[in-house]
Structure formats: structure tokens, C-alpha cells
Amino acid sequence: MLTIVKEQLSSLSATPLYLQLADMIRNQIRDGGIRTGEALPSERELSDAVGISRVTVRRAIETLLREGLLSRRHGSGTYIAPRIEQPAALLAGFSADMRNRGLMPGSHWLDRSAGLPTPDEAMTLALSIDQPVLRFARVRMADGEPLAIERAVVPAQFLGSVDDVQDSLYAALDLREARPVRGLQRLQASLATAAEARLLSVPVGAAILRIERRGFLANGMPVEFTRSAYRGDRYDFITEVRELRQEPGRQP
Amino acid sequence: MLTIVKEQLSSLSATPLYLQLADMIRNQIRDGGIRTGEALPSERELSDAVGISRVTVRRAIETLLREGLLSRRHGSGTYIAPRIEQPAALLAGFSADMRNRGLMPGSHWLDRSAGLPTPDEAMTLALSIDQPVLRFARVRMADGEPLAIERAVVPAQFLGSVDDVQDSLYAALDLREARPVRGLQRLQASLATAAEARLLSVPVGAAILRIERRGFLANGMPVEFTRSAYRGDRYDFITEVRELRQEPGRQP
DNA sequence: CAGTGGTCTAGACCACATA
């Protein structure tokens, strides 16, 4: 059962009402206050209970839909933790990716620091070499087992400090309105190095899927450069491809 | 300059107004009616011009923001996002993929035969186990060097005989109007088996990128089930990801 | 300052699911 406390929402706060409500619901899902498959109260009920308009309640729900935490069925209701059916590759961070697969994401930190970009990173992120970046390196877990090593680099201008990132990099970027809307990924098969093998609990030379991602804002500015190493025996990457649409009237 | 024609929008249509407007703007961007960097008319202007409410105009714009076509700046305006690189992963066969990379495709046949599907293949291709399939297995070369082993299975109904396929499977399917328009791919890192190592001229245990592809016609019928093993040291896979599109009820 | 996007409301009607 969802327990919504009207008094926790304040229209005086700097963060908009729909984000406050989204946070409230997200926390209750994470804390197990609502079980998966269970229905949320209807939009009108929520609207009454919290004393905000239905449109605003819908915005909160839409935020959570985009994170994959909720699913809506027209005429039926809004439910926790949608289908297990794997959507094609979408732009999701590790946490959301794991939840989509029905696994519990976790992580432990290897590095969280500020610094200057390498020439490589400066090039990729369109920075000059004296513009600071933040680095986040973690071992990423799924259901308690190590699944990947993830090293993200973000220009410092998009985040206040490294402490802004607690659980999810994308959540932190979201709060600052710097969440990428588009990404380019490069995938390659490789073998585990000694250091990787130790962190991932696999033998040296085990199959590793390397994924390199560049994330961009709508205006084309790069915000994220992440290099990851996934265990080949535990992870597969699903993507949808479409035929390139031809421009009409292009006859020789 | 954006030209919005009020009469093109109909509230009687099955598709909602905000999607109609989004389509209209998207088409004008694609057709070059608006240049990148240029500002859209303000939300209030659009609202007046088209005769729909500002809230609805905003929904249309939000759709395009999520697609990465527009970018918004608070207090300033809404702008066409800079031209994005062409989607890297498109639905292309091996030959076209290699030519896109500036390499000369080649192949030598391992198997080309008719037969009955395995239970696995029957499931994937939506066949009963007595409907015949054609199999095509090849070593695929790039600039004369072995790059991948490719095993394709196609329901016999889509091709006359195995001899229809000379160079390119997709070319043969094209002739019969059975070329897939959409594909689902699954990528996984793995290690070379002894047989694969021999065919690809790599050591046993070398990094292998396994790609499994299912290709579909526009009507959703599966036409192709291909399993490939690419050399990890020579091949990388590039894909573009976007944020999940808003998912309203749209009938097929 | 005027103009822009950002948030929010109260109410309406429609389309769909479920019993």
C-alpha cells in the first residue's frame, strides 16, 4: 500500500511538485512499501490525497515510466515493475538496465574524483585540457554478483561535485537537466586482464564485452564518456535495427 | 522559416493533436524547411497559429526533445538541434556493412542446403517443424582476411532455392520483396571454439563477438535467423541509442 | 524591460478495461 503524506509536498520548495511526488513514489518502491505487480492508486485518488492537480500527478508518473519503474495500462491502472520483456537498446544507465532485466542493481566504488581530462577524453568530450572533469569508477553488481566495471567521465560543469552521484549517474544528471538524450555505443569482444579478472571474479582471459558510450544532450554537447567491461558469460546486449529510410525523389 | 498549416491538424483524426504537430515539425526539419540552430516560433505563437492550446504544443515539442531533434533554453527559445551523425547500426547485410567501412567483402561457402528447422529455429521463425528452411553458412572475409562465420536460416517460402543466393542474402530477399525492414540483434562476448579458431585463423580461446539476428518484414513476419561469430580483434559494433520514446496508445 | 520557457490548476470529454 502506498502511503502518501500530503505534508511532505511543498509548493514553496525549489524542486517542482511533480518531481517531489515522483521522488516520494520512487522511494517507496525502492523501500519495498509497494510490491511489484501491485497497482498504484488511480491518478484521481493520488490527486485528491496529495492535493495537487491530476495533470501534475501524471507528470510525476510519466517521469517514473521513463525510468522503467512503472507501467501503465489504459483503462486498467498503473503498476509497479512492468513486464520482463526486454525493450530494444534504449538510453538507460546501468541501474535502469538491470531493473529492466529484473535484477537488483548494486555497485561499489573504485574511484570518485575530480581531475583534468586525458587528451583522449578531452577530444571525446569536446573540452580543452584545462577544463576539469569528474571521474566515477565502480564495480557494478547484479543481484549481488559483480557484472561489470564501469568508468565514467563527465565534464565538471554538468555536476556540482562528485558527491552529487550517489546511486545513479543518470539520476544526478537528470537533476541538473543534463541527462543525455542520445548516445553512441561501440561494442567489442575482448579478454579479461588480470585486474579485471580480480574485480569481476572470473579467470584471466575470460570473455569480456567492452562497451564505450558517448552521451549527448539535445543540443549536441557531449556529457558522458563511459567505458565499461561486462562479463561475457552473464551479459548480452540487445539492440533493434531498422532499415535506413530513403529520401524520396532521388533518381539518377 | 517554419510554415504551419492549421488545416493540416484535425481533432477528428485518430492520432492525437500533439503527435500530429510533432510529425509536422519533424517533417519540416527533415525536409530542410528549417536550418539547424534556428529558433522555432515561441510556444505561444505556435499555439495561436495552429489553434491548439499551449500545453498541447509543449507536448509536441517534448516529444521532439526526447528524439534529440530540438533543444530548449529557458528564457531564450526552442532551437533545432545540430545535425546528428547518421545512425551507425542500420539493417544491412554483411556485404553492405563492409563496404560502409571501406572494406572489400568476400566469402566462401561452408554449407548451402535445404532442410527442416530445429525446434529452436522453428520457434524463432514462427514455423511448424515440417515447414522447410534454407541454410546458408559462410566464412565472411574483409579485404581477403577471414572476419566472421555466418550461419543464416530462412524459411523456404521466401526464396525459390538455395541457388538464388549468390553473393548477398539480402539482395536475394530483395528480389522476392522479402527483405527485412527491422531486426533484433543480440550481442555477446565469447571465446573461440576449436572449429571457429580454425576457420577464422585465430587461436582457440580468442575473443569472439557473437551476434544473433532476427529479421522481420513490415508485417512482423520473421524472415531471417542468423547467428554469427566475429573476430573480437578485428570487428566492433556501433549502435545509437535514444531515450525511450513516449509510448501512447497507437494502433497498428 | 518584454518575451521566453517552466510549472500548475480545475475541469472536460474520450477510449479502453473489467466486471
Added chain:
DNA sequence: ATGTGGTCTAGACCACTGA
């Protein structure tokens, strides 16, 4: 038939940008 989500409106106020 009832209740759900889906769409839409007209108007309001705020926060930000830029001349």
C-alpha cells in the same frame, strides 16, 4: 456501468534570458 488512463483547454504565475 463504473472506473481507469489519454487527451485537451484557457488561464495563471514564476524564473530566466537578452536587449
